[in-house]
Amino acid sequence: MSFKKLALGIGAAGMLASGLFAASTPAQAEDTIYVPLLTYRTGAFAGSGVPIANGLHDYLAMLNERDGGVGGARLIIEECETGYNAQKGVECYESTKGNGAIVYNPFSTGITLQLIPKAPVDEIPILSMGYGLSATAVGETFPWTFNAPATYWSQMSAIITHINEQGDGIAGQKIGFIYLDVGYGREPIDLLDALAADMGFEVVKVPVAVAEMQSQSSHWLQVRRENPDWMIMWGWGAMNPTAIKEAINIDYPMDRFIGVWWSGGDSDLRPAGDDAIGYLSANFHATGTDFPAIQDILTHVVDAGLSQASRESVGENYYNRGLMNSVLIAEGIRTAQELTGKVAITGADMRMGLENMNLSEERLAEIGLAGFTNPITVTCEDHAGAHPIYLQQWNGAGWEAASDWITPMRDRVRPLLEAAAEAYVADKPDWETQSCN
């Protein structure tokens, strides 16, 4: 390469950079709302990330196509690829927050942990739907973070409740807990230990490092050696299909194997196929496409070629999970618009909207999702709400409900959450809290 060409190249790159510099702060028009979506369609966790990203995007796109947005404000949807990587997630956050972002949904407990302290400073709420730091359910301590419909701790307590209701109860039994060895997987351990002491069962923990996700034979031999009565899994991405296959290899009974709601993707179960029949996974919404809103997505978005999802993948568990998240975003926006009377709301307005959200049965029917989920209400004190969850069972091709709605042990969990919230702010003297009276 000649020196001149190099100089030209550097010059061009410089111009491009300065152009970006100018373009990174566009003026926001009056009637639009900017919704950045932190998604991941690449990397080791893409298997779980792709359907969620599709569901997230498609519901909001459908609102744009069908209704022209929410309450007259068109949604500007921008995906930013995080690859489930905390550094990239923070970079996505920094690069999009200046465009008037109203809410973030990181879909990674690791990224959520990084964003929690930033939220009050930038005044943009975080909606970590059913993941993230369990303690952020305490609204007084974490005004800017929401994890409706339930925390990991609520979920764990519901799973334990379910096990307790089977046969002779949980006392004296051995519960195996296999988890992805990152912040996400370790999150429910405190509660599990507390419950074990209370209810008199034994816990065997089997951590799986990220590097070992696809090579779990020794972990499952460990399980075979301990021979627990029930297995609970907190897995994600490539860990899930491998774990299910290895469980089959050691002849572990599938109907005693319960996954967190992030271990229940259709793509997680498909490699094992019929061998995995009976596997249980927690959930808080329905699967399938028998809802008017999802039919609208099929006509307005998928058939119009505006989606990256194939027609068959609509209605899969994780697709509907992403959709559910977008429903919460849209309802939060609508509530905020009603409360403030504004069309183009800000992050602070959105926080108010999320905090006063009431997704009642009537409201669900109105938006074409009757019976899609249990009604969800968020209050100032409780940003998660400990809503009931249910277990679904794999039938070889899809999911079927396998239990009634199980109510988490709110009385048991809430004090622990409050203690954890207190511990979180203990070394942060100037942490901003709110009073809920």
Add this chain to the structure above:
Amino acid sequence: MVLWILLVLAAGAAVYYGIRFEGSLKQRDRHAMIALSAITVVILGVQLYRAELLGEIFIEPFAFMGEAPDLFVQVLWQGFVDGTLYALIALGFVLIFKASGVFNFAQGIMVVFGALSLVGLHAAGVPAWGALVLALVIMGVLAVGVERIVLRPLVNQEPIILFMATIGLWYFLIGFGELIFGGEPKVMITEQLGLPTGRWRFDILGGRVNVNQLDVAAAAIAVLLVTGLGIFFNKTRIGRALRAVADDHQAAMSVGISLNQIWRIVWFAAGIVALATGIMWGAKSDVSFALAIVALKALPVLILGGFTSIPGAIVGGLIIGIGEKMAEFYWGPLVGGSIESWFPYFLALIFLLFRPQGLFGDKIIDRI
């Protein structure tokens, strides 16, 4: 616990240097080192004894092996299965390193890329065996492309530069593969390829041993590949040319062997090995780029076996595979589990301290 392990390692290393390197250390330093490490070992032993861990470390695991022989056999078998796959990945490395001196970091990605092409083509409507042939063609094109675009312009560069270039290739193939076939993981077309999916259950040794037929097939294919490569290297003209290149580039060129052609052939051979590995590992879980992380395990295998030895890759793979499963299963729970992620590297490192060129590698002779 972990601090103790660190202490043990430090002590071990100190003892070793003290004894082995009389030449490069002053006598005084050497004595100090030996004394220091002896003190560490004594403290450590006392600590372990007081914590009553000596039994847990040195007696109970072995007792358990005897108590549950079925589990012991099962652990050995799982180690053997994973070891075969590590060995296959390492084999790809060795082929390329032998012939071109390139430390091909992208081998793990080639494994995924091969499997991904196969599954992607099948998803696009190509019948399974046609997809297999086309995937082989893709690996061939890749080999030619790599030789033409990457290796030829970089000929005569430092090894580290070539190593970096393969890391560039690594990135490129991830992006390229995901762009064409999508980032979501795919299900390996095991049955369509005629591979067995069933499971044998042996009720022996007072318990049971489960054997996946697929794992048996994987081992068989590995044996076939190694034998095939062995015959190819030893009996054919190209194979002999290849060994000549591995021995001495310049001498090989001077007798009229085309380096470029040889490189294309070894990269293609490595591509075939990668494809076979990809099919096997893909069938065990699923086909996605997350597999590339597992492929890093081939590195300790390489250290152990030596960069230039095909039997070394096989033996190294089995030692690492069985070693890590045994360690994880019998000793892992003592320190919180998941030691598999680093144990193979330490195992390799310990071997390395005694044989820096690996078990079967060529002896390194330094000259001035």
Add this chain to the structure above:
Amino acid sequence: MFYREAGQFKTTYRADQAVFPIRQDLIGIVILMAFLVVVVPLTFNDFWISSVMIPTLIFALAAIGLNILTGFAGQLSLGTGGFMGVGAFACYKLTTIFPEVNIIVHIALSGLFAAGVGFVFGLPSLRVKGFYLAVATLASQFFLEWSFGRIPWLYNYNASGAIEVPNKYLFGIPIAGPTASAEARYLVVLAFVVVLTFVASNLVRGRFGRAWMAVRDMDIAAELIGIRLLPTKLMAFTISSYFAGVAGALMVFMWLGAAEVASFDINVSFQILFMVIIGGLGSIMGAFLGAAFIWNLPILLRGVPKFFGLDINAATVEHIQFMVVGGMIIFFLIVEPSGFARLWQITKEKLRRWPFPY
């Protein structure tokens, strides 16, 4: 025309051995520093400071560390991420054990812990060389990653195993934690990087640097001329790890604000190795150029479709970005295997003769 050293006569050895012997270089560096210290905080927006400038500087520091080890002492290492993690966790523990001591002191001290760990993991380097050593350093990487997750004491028994940064002040101004402004954090990082770069550039010019380079070029020959291999190599590991440790502490405290084990995984080690090699092995300047290139190329690429008004979805951009980064690495290795540092040198040569080349 402007970059000409003719007429600058050195009358003392001192002047001849100055860090910047050419007057124009000195003027240039003063202008650059003025730009970095005054213009950047005043005119750049939050995104540019906290997602471009701060990470570039921090990675440059880590790259200098690795460059000391790999570029100057010739010991290939894939464990930088782990050593950065040691620095970060050490700094976190220090801030919780001694909360009253200033964070600046903590960051500077945290490097020492990383240096200690680097010393231990440097021990095999006497026996093991080249790629074998590179794989051996992977042992340290994976072992450290594992211990960060397995020793709850390190993250104060936090339920999710993450460390978070509380607010920290310097002269009453918040410089770390969520309320710290991007500008304040940037200036602290800049100060650390400038001081440590100065230290590094003098180290490699001095006795240590010469010993390292001798070992790199041929260790047996170096031994014959009286360089003791073990202390020299261990010194390189120790100092290199100190830099990595400080960079890790800065990364968590001045940039990310929170971290978990995954922030220091093997990919970080690779990223920094890229920076060193693309920037130029054995060049301090190269570490900065490499860090700027590797960190900012994806950001730039992500902005390209937007700049031209194209609507390409984020995942496709990411895939293309992978391909381009991979392609660029190969391209630069083919064009200039000695890295950007060499291109920079060529530029200087050309500038000297400009506008009358011969």
